[in-house]
Amino acid sequence: MPLAPVNTDVGMNQLTRDPYPIYRRMRRDTPVVRVEGVKRTFLTKAAHTKRVKDTPELFSSNDPNTPMQPAFRAHTLMRKDGDEHRRERMAMQMAYTPKVIKANWAQIYRDITDEYLSRLKKGDTVDLFREICGPVSARILVHILGLDGATDEQMMRWSQELIDGAGNFGWDPELFRITERANDEMDAHFGSLIDHHKANPNASALSLMVNAENPIPDSQIYANMKIAIGGGINEPRDAMATIIYGLLTSPEQLEEVRRQEAWGMAFEEGVRWVAPIQASSRLVLEDTEIGGFDIPKGDTVMTIQASANRDEDLFEDGENFVVFRDKNPHQAFGSGPHHCAGAHIARRTVGEIMIPALFDRFPNMRLPDPDAVRWRGFGFRGPVNLPVSLN
């Protein structure tokens, strides 16, 4: 079989600005394609992205030599396979279950959301992205993780700096200096809380991990906490902003969502339409083939779930935000062993609490100028501002 065709036109700048027209063309003309500008083989069809994620024996996450290692001061579970990954993941997974959320957190989340919303006044025009989406996500995460004392500003900065470091494929020393500082601060904060959690066991992730009968090493407890910070703020923030944008630019759909209380469906459609995590990479362990092309051992493939989520094979009118779909088999939370550990939390916090509370408090909220909303990102994507008139 031939090797995948090579694309020398597309680069990071275009992908960061607006990848969707590029992905649509790739799905049509070159669904499996080597993108020189990113040095990865892009997979843009849903069947291919799912197969890769579901076949870790062939497509490995295990790659200790990515910038994630220095950025997180650890070889994290995100970059491991098999039993080692499962053990580290299950050490914190129990903190993220629907049961724990319902029993311990749901009321706290409602109170947090209400508190932040109550700072806003009807009649004002505010940037919801900055005032609500980020800070509420950060505050909720402090509780889930057991990071008492961390400020919203710290949580948001740590999250962003970890992400920037993990994406530092240019190995820019300045970016690693920034992550070093963030790691010093996080390590000190985690360390200061361990005695507290040992003395007061609770349902938070840190407490669960330090009080486990057979705990994972401290280094991996810290690494897990950083993964949760890196993955637990920007993603719910971006999902929330995307869903609000979708609903405000489609008043008939908003009306119907309200009538049916179909907030869960609005959530699923938002993360399908613009997946907060758009792409993932996997190392190819053996010579194989995808979509009629040879994929050599040692290649790195990128599953573009952003594109899989709009694949014409699965979705009608996939380019648009359409809440009431019969089926919505999106891959926004991935598939396989690395399926998002926070999926249940995201659905419950963003979908069941944050979005309904916002529309409940400001039922006549408007987005005066949808074109003023700027979208950004290749690996991670969402609006970077959301100026709405509250009413």
Added chain:
Amino acid sequence: MVKVTYVAADGTETIVDADEGSTVMQTALDNSVDGIVGECGGAMMCATCHCYVDDAWSDKTGPRQDGEDDMLECAADAVKPSSRLSCQIKLTDALDGLVVHLPQDQV
């Protein structure tokens, strides 16, 4: 072919002919049976393929797999002694006629 009956939370029954070697989860997805999501594709990492094995069949489906207990804790609906992750029930001849009940919620 193995016959599997899925009983939804509202009592609606869906009967499908499944391939031997497939799983209860995959068969549901292949036949568009509502009530099974199976978001992680059978990696035992999402608990969105939760089902209750009908009492008449629990001996034949056997015990839970290693690690299944922990993941069932993540299920959205109540976990009972008959709870299984349907991705971990492989269909064999012996399961021809299997009946599973689906929970109200998977996510």
